[in-house]
Amino acid sequence: MSMMVAACGSGNGVSQKKIENGKVTPVVKCSSDSTISYALFVPSNYDDNKKWPLIIAFDPHAAGQLPVNLLQEEAEKHGFLVAGSNNSKNGMDFNESKSIYHKMLDDLSARFSIDTALVYTLGFSGGGRVAGSLAMTEGGIAGVVSCGAGLSSNGQPPRQAFSFLGVAGTSDFNWTELASLDPQLEQAGFTHHFLDFDGKHEWPPKEIVTEIMNWITFDAMRTGKIPTDRSAVNRFIDRNDSLANSPSLAGDPYQQWKIYVKMNHFLQGLTDITALDGIISQLEKEPKVLQRQKETEDQLKLEEELRQNYAGLLRDPDPDYWKTESARLKSLSEKPAADGKSLVYKRILGFLSLSAYMYSNNSLKQNDLEAAQKYVEIYRLADPENSEHRYLAAVVAARKHEKDEVIKELSAAIELGFKDKARLLADPDFAAYQSEAGFQKILKDCK
Numbered sequence: 001m002s003m004m005v006a007a008c009g010s011g012n013g014v015s016q017k018k019i020e021n022g023k024v025t026p027v028v029k030c031s032s033d034s035t036i037s038y039a040l041f042v043p044s045n046y047d048d049n050k051k052w053p054l055i056i057a058f059d060p061h062a063a064g065q066l067p068v069n070l071l072q073e074e075a076e077k078h079g080f081l082v083a084g085s086n087n088s089k090n091g092m093d094f095n096e097s098k099s100i101y102h103k104m105l106d107d108l109s110a111r112f113s114i115d116t117a118l119v120y121t122l123g124f125s126g127g128g129r130v131a132g133s134l135a136m137t138e139g140g141i142a143g144v145v146s147c148g149a150g151l152s153s154n155g156q157p158p159r160q161a162f163s164f165l166g167v168a169g170t171s172d173f174n175w176t177e178l179a180s181l182d183p184q185l186e187q188a189g190f191t192h193h194f195l196d197f198d199g200k201h202e203w204p205p206k207e208i209v210t211e212i213m214n215w216i217t218f219d220a221m222r223t224g225k226i227p228t229d230r231s232a233v234n235r236f237i238d239r240n241d242s243l244a245n246s247p248s249l250a251g252d253p254y255q256q257w258k259i260y261v262k263m264n265h266f267l268q269g270l271t272d273i274t275a276l277d278g279i280i281s282q283l284e285k286e287p288k289v290l291q292r293q294k295e296t297e298d299q300l301k302l303e304e305e306l307r308q309n310y311a312g313l314l315r316d317p318d319p320d321y322w323k324t325e326s327a328r329l330k331s332l333s334e335k336p337a338a339d340g341k342s343l344v345y346k347r348i349l350g351f352l353s354l355s356a357y358m359y360s361n362n363s364l365k366q367n368d369l370e371a372a373q374k375y376v377e378i379y380r381l382a383d384p385e386n387s388e389h390r391y392l393a394a395v396v397a398a399r400k401h402e403k404d405e406v407i408k409e410l411s412a413a414i415e416l417g418f419k420d421k422a423r424l425l426a427d428p429d430f431a432a433y434q435s436e437a438g439f440q441k442i443l444k445d446c447k
Contacts (some may be wrong), residue, residue, distance in 0.1 A: 021046050024072055026065050027086065030107040038104050039064035039084040041072045042112070046081070051115035053220060055082045056104060058097070058127030059203075062089035067122065070203060074213035083108055090126035097130045098138065117142065118225050120216055124148050124203050125174075135162045143191075143219050145212055148201050150177040151185075163191040163219045167208060169199030170343050173350030176303050179296070191219065193265035201350055215266060222269030233270055237263065254292040257283040295340060303344050307351055314355055317374050326352070326381035353383035360392050364399075372396050387416035398429040406430070407438035414445045421446040 019025045022044030030036040046052065055075070057067035064084030075082045083104055088097040101121075108114055120143045121131035128149030135141040136151070136158045143163035144151070151164060164185055166178035178194050185192040193215065197208050204212070214236060221228045243249070244259040257280065264276045283289055313321070326349070333345035356379035363372035373396050379389040390413035397405035410424075421443060424430060433439045 022076065024065060024068050028083075028107075030103045031110065032107065033103055035087075036100055036103045036107075037064075037086045038107075039068040039086060041068050041075055041082045043076050043079050043081070045079070046112070048113045051113055051118075053080045053118035053120070053216075053226070054108060054112075054114050055080055055120045055122050055216070056101065056108075056131075057082060057084040058088050058121070058123035058130045059084060060090040060124060060126040062086055066203065067124070067127075070206075070209055071122075071213070073206075074209055078213050078217045080213070080216070081108070081112060081114070088127065088130055094130070094133055098134065101130075101134055101138070115225065116140065118220050120145065122147075122212075125201065132164070135160075142223070142225070143216060145216065146178075147204055148172050148174050150174065150181045161190075163215075165192070165212065165215045166194040167204050167212065168194075168196050169202060169204075170196050171199065171346040171350065172201040173347045173354060174201065175343075175347055176300055180300060191222070191265075191268065193262060195262070200346075218266050218270060228270060233267065236266065237271075252288075253283050253286040254289050257286075257289050299340055299344050302341070303347060306344070306348050310348070310352060311355065314352075314359060314378070317359075317378055319374055319377055322378045322381055326378070329382075349382050353379060353386065356382055357388060357392075360389075364392070364395060367399070369396055369399055385416060387413045387418035390416060391418060395427070395429045398433065403433065403436065406433055407436065407442070410439070410442045411445075414442060419446055 019028065019040060019042060021042045023041075025040045025042075027037045028040045030038075043052075055071065057064070057071070059066050062085065064086040066084065068082050068084040071080075071082045085097075085100055085104060088100045105119065109116070119141055121134050121141055122145040123129070123131035124147040126149065128146035129152050132144050132146050132149070132151040135144045136153060136156075139158075139160035141160070141162050143165070145165045145167065147167040148169070150166070166181060168175045168178045175196065179196075182192060182194040195208065195211055195215075197204060199205065214232075217226075217229075217232070218236075220226045221233075240259050240263050244256045249255050249259075260276055260280050260283065264273055264280060267273050267276070329345050329349055329352075333342050333349060335342050356375050360372050360375040360379055363369075363375055372392070376389050376392045376396060379386070379392070383389065390409050394406050394409035394413065397409055410418075410430075424443065424446060425434070430439070
């Protein structure tokens with residue numbers, strides 16, 4: 001197995017770290033700026049004698065290794081390098097993320113034989129917005145895969161044409177944003193698709209990663225940047241056509257229609273899709289398909305109305321109202337509904353969770369502890385399984401100098417899955433409590 005030696009800056013000078021092909025390297029520091037680093041995967045058969053495609057990924061919490069690990073297996077199959085930023089994160093000014101991207105790209109281009117015509121950006125949530133904004137403003141990006149986030153625009157056309165794959169769980173509070181964006185991209189002439197899955201606001205599961213890498217590879221083929229692999233195209237056609245005609249989808253023309261639309265979008269420019277166009281046109285006349293399309297339109301309208309209403313109510317929160325309303329929304333989200341309305345309420349709860357989180361943070365920045373406490377409670381009611389609201393409750397308690405409450409809330413955060421020991425140790429709100437026995441126990445449990 002081949003290896004390459006990468007020069008990595010450190011506080012004590014320049015050290016040497018081996019990047020082993022076929023494995024994930026968690027930290028590679030940029031030679032020009034050792035404060036900027038990325039996780040990296042290089043395919044096992046990498047060599048300098050050809051140009052290689054590259055995916056640069058962004059996690060909202062700067063956890064670069066997470067998307068690299070997620071893509072590793074498929075990147076090995078398809079022959080892509082993958083680099084995940086360890087610096088770009090939510091709350092960062094876009095210009096900072098843009099600088100990080102360019103430093104990463106320059107560093108990767110200096111170390112490896114990169115095909116600069118085949119650079120793709122990929123991200124989740126705020127990382128997806130970074131991925132899309134880079135393509136809009138910087139150019140030189142062949143395509144974007146944005147998971148759980150739409151495409152931001154400053155009103156200006158993209159600097160260079162690029163493909164766009166939107167990905168979201170059907171319970172993701174940003175599902176509606178991507179669902180609404182898809183027809184707009186069609187009208188604007190983008191190469192595009194919206195791929196959804198059964199899930200919430202999260203990085204997609206492995207089976208969706210397979211589809212993501214198929215999309216990226218087919219996109220590179222359709223532009224002529226890599227040779228068209230006819231066997232891969234035929235396997236994709238056979239697999240999806242078999243699924244559309246499987247017994248499990250008999251009598252469900254809407255799901256069949258979705259599969260054929262996906263095939264149409266993936267295969268454009270790779271093969272003759274006249275037959276697909278005919279199947280899609282025929283299915284679009286089916287009453288069940290028309291009904292589901294109308295239900296989706298109604299869901300989008302209802303969700304937008306609810307968001308606007310709740311956004312107004314959140315500005316001056318009434319804790320008693322939110323206690324009753326969150327329980328009502330939870331009940332509605334758990335009801336089986338053939339028209340998909342339960343998903344609307346799941347997404348609304350996600351929207352309330354995010355909104356309450358943002359209001360909590362803003363209140364803490366202003367040191368308005370009364371408001372912060374109200375928003376943290378709304379956060380808990382909307383998203384009880386999220387550990388972050390207990391962490392924020394501990395911050396409020398710390399600023400009120402309530403030692404017992406600090407330990408109690410941090411312990412509750414641990415029980416809900418909080419694991420970020422570095423954040424605990426770096427948070428100035430907890431500096432006065434670090435010597436406490438209860439806090440030391442929390443640090444031990446934070447793993």
